[in-house]
Amino acid sequence: MASQPASPFPQTAADAPSAVASPPLPTVGIVGLGLIGGSLGLDLCRQGYRVLGVSRRLETCQRAVARGAVTAASQALASLAVADVIVLCTPLDALLPTVQQLLPHLSPETVLTDVGSVKQPVVATIAPLWPWFVGGHPMAGTTEQGIDAALENLFLHRPYVLTPTAQTPVTAVAQVERLARALGAAIYHCDPAEHDQAVAWISHLPVMVSTGLFQAWLREPSPTVRRLAQQLASSGFCDTSRVGGGNPELGTLMARYNREPLLASLRAYRQGLDQIIDAIEAEDWAAIAEVLHQGHQARPAFLE
Amino acid sequence: MASQPASPFPQTAADAPSAVASPPLPTVGIVGLGLIGGSLGLDLCRQGYRVLGVSRRLETCQRAVARGAVTAASQALASLAVADVIVLCTPLDALLPTVQQLLPHLSPETVLTDVGSVKQPVVATIAPLWPWFVGGHPMAGTTEQGIDAALENLFLHRPYVLTPTAQTPVTAVAQVERLARALGAAIYHCDPAEHDQAVAWISHLPVMVSTGLFQAWLREPSPTVRRLAQQLASSGFCDTSRVGGGNPELGTLMARYNREPLLASLRAYRQGLDQIIDAIEAEDWAAIAEVLHQGHQARPAFLE
Numbered sequence: 001m002a003s004q005p006a007s008p009f010p011q012t013a014a015d016a017p018s019a020v021a022s023p024p025l026p027t028v029g030i031v032g033l034g035l036i037g038g039s040l041g042l043d044l045c046r047q048g049y050r051v052l053g054v055s056r057r058l059e060t061c062q063r064a065v066a067r068g069a070v071t072a073a074s075q076a077l078a079s080l081a082v083a084d085v086i087v088l089c090t091p092l093d094a095l096l097p098t099v100q101q102l103l104p105h106l107s108p109e110t111v112l113t114d115v116g117s118v119k120q121p122v123v124a125t126i127a128p129l130w131p132w133f134v135g136g137h138p139m140a141g142t143t144e145q146g147i148d149a150a151l152e153n154l155f156l157h158r159p160y161v162l163t164p165t166a167q168t169p170v171t172a173v174a175q176v177e178r179l180a181r182a183l184g185a186a187i188y189h190c191d192p193a194e195h196d197q198a199v200a201w202i203s204h205l206p207v208m209v210s211t212g213l214f215q216a217w218l219r220e221p222s223p224t225v226r227r228l229a230q231q232l233a234s235s236g237f238c239d240t241s242r243v244g245g246g247n248p249e250l251g252t253l254m255a256r257y258n259r260e261p262l263l264a265s266l267r268a269y270r271q272g273l274d275q276i277i278d279a280i281e282a283e284d285w286a287a288i289a290e291v292l293h294q295g296h297q298a299r300p301a302f303l304e
Numbered sequence: 305m306a307s308q309p310a311s312p313f314p315q316t317a318a319d320a321p322s323a324v325a326s327p328p329l330p331t332v333g334i335v336g337l338g339l340i341g342g343s344l345g346l347d348l349c350r351q352g353y354r355v356l357g358v359s360r361r362l363e364t365c366q367r368a369v370a371r372g373a374v375t376a377a378s379q380a381l382a383s384l385a386v387a388d389v390i391v392l393c394t395p396l397d398a399l400l401p402t403v404q405q406l407l408p409h410l411s412p413e414t415v416l417t418d419v420g421s422v423k424q425p426v427v428a429t430i431a432p433l434w435p436w437f438v439g440g441h442p443m444a445g446t447t448e449q450g451i452d453a454a455l456e457n458l459f460l461h462r463p464y465v466l467t468p469t470a471q472t473p474v475t476a477v478a479q480v481e482r483l484a485r486a487l488g489a490a491i492y493h494c495d496p497a498e499h500d501q502a503v504a505w506i507s508h509l510p511v512m513v514s515t516g517l518f519q520a521w522l523r524e525p526s527p528t529v530r531r532l533a534q535q536l537a538s539s540g541f542c543d544t545s546r547v548g549g550g551n552p553e554l555g556t557l558m559a560r561y562n563r564e565p566l567l568a569s570l571r572a573y574r575q576g577l578d579q580i581i582d583a584i585e586a587e588d589w590a591a592i593a594e595v596l597h598q599g600h601q602a603r604p605a606f607l608e
Binding site for chain 1: 548573603
């Protein structure tokens with residue numbers, strides 16, 4: 001951690017006069033001031049952290065300052081040279097170029113972390129460039145985007161997954177955990193690949209399965225039946241189709257960056273679907289009842 | 305329609321002294337006093353209809369009277385001899401035996417209707433036995449069952465589908481429409497087979513697609529990943545998996561009674577799923593973006 005010369009607080013545990021003294025609040029950098037970066041900043045500023053924001057757009061910098069999501073903001077990555085921890089909140093496809101531009105400005109041992117929804121390719125790409133990188137995924141969001149959509153307490157009681165490797169310094173992990181705790185999030189540690197397979201099951205597979213309802217319905221040959229289906233659709237269809245009718249760009253990025261785990265989930269899904277179709281063709285109602293019973297039994301453990 | 309000797313109102317249009325006089329309220333029979341039958345009765349009783357209920361269980365009869373869901377109730381189908389319109393609210397598998405026991409007690413031209421969620425097999429079975437039968441499907445419900453779950457205004461603004469055939473007497477259809485209007489429902493007419501294919505798309509296919517998420521997840525070989533998926537699941541998974549985690553008996557009955565339309569939907573769904581898997585395997589991100597875009601575009605027309 002970079003030292004903070006102006007701080008009146010002891011810098012290390014050895015300096016601490018008593019066990020109750022807290023380490024000084026680190027200076028936090030946030031790159032990308034959208035829904036996630038802005039919401040992180042709102043909570044951290046409110047708790048007294050010094051938060052330095054970076055956005056490519058001047059207007060976003062100004063809005064972030066006006067909303068109290070950052071202490072100060074700049075369009076220059078060089079402004080983050082004084083940060084102790086930097087949270088990368090850009091879209092997945094901007095992550096690597098951002099890191100490459102950022103690295104020359106950093107002090108040694110500056111902690112880097114990200115908020116991307118896919119972890120294995122991110123960790124595999126960035127950790128070799130910067131050992132003080134900790135993969136992170138705060139699992140919260142809304143359907144809105146941009147600094148004006150940022151919300152206080154967005155991460156409260158939500159999962160915040162960290163994916164350190166055996167090589168990640170424990171003090172780097174501790175720095176990111178401290179931020180996650182400040183947000184009131186529930187911290188999980190896991191392997192990057194395990195994270196990616198888990199989110200394939202509960203987030204990326206459901207998007208594809210859900211959008212498949214529309215793909216199937218478009219194959220209905222009768223315009224009368226297609227229209228009637230629209231007219232009669234109610235809460236069941238509404239819920240099952242919700243994530244499949246969401247932001248197409250986001251869904252495509254998910255598939256692209258989490259391709260292998262998503263394919264593994266989709267192939268397992270197709271096997272299960274084939275079993276269901278076979279059982280209905282064979283009029284094996286006991287098998288269908290068993291499938292539905294397993295779903296009925298399994299679902300409560302997925303709800304909080 | 306059976307006449308109502310005690311009625312002070314004119315019995316036919318020819319008897320009517322003026323255009324504003326309404327026909328007398330018919331006496332309504334309800335067989336099966338559960339959520340649907342009980343809710344129908346609550347609304348009709350409140351509007352002054354004479355409602356005669358039949359349940360196999362004495363306790364249910366007593367509860368229905370106490371709740372004001374029926375004017376009177378009996379365990380004997382013979383008590384419905386005086387009804388003008390009888391609504392069959394039994395489960396699908398009890399429908400035919402109920403009709404067979406009921407028919408000997410009916411006056412000619414007594415209108416029969418049902419509330420089953422599948423129409424083609426019901427109409428094909430019952431219409432030949434009783435020409436004054438009108439297939440019906442009021443599309444409302446809750447996750448609860450039984451007379452104590454019955455609610456006022458359950459059908460308000462909800463679709464009420466009628467599936468008369470070319471042979472169904474128009475006066476029979478008018479009688480059932482009158483009840484549907486009294487409930488405040490939105491009336492739709494369609495062919496029984498068109499109804500069944502439409503509900504396969506928006507109700508029965510989503511149940512199978514949704515429960516498939518659990519079938520797939522159960523194939524995950526890593527206990528750590530299976531557990532992590534449960535811990536990280538949030539609103540997206542919750543919504544997509546809701547109808548698949550519902551009542552297994554109901555889902556099995558749906559599949560059983562709407563087998564062919566459901567299979568047609570499932571086969572079309574599998575074709576769409578194969579296209580999605582093929583596109584992700586081929587890294588054809590434009591194709592995935594197009595699929596997700598079609599879902600995003602299609603969904604609003606399914607919501608009211």
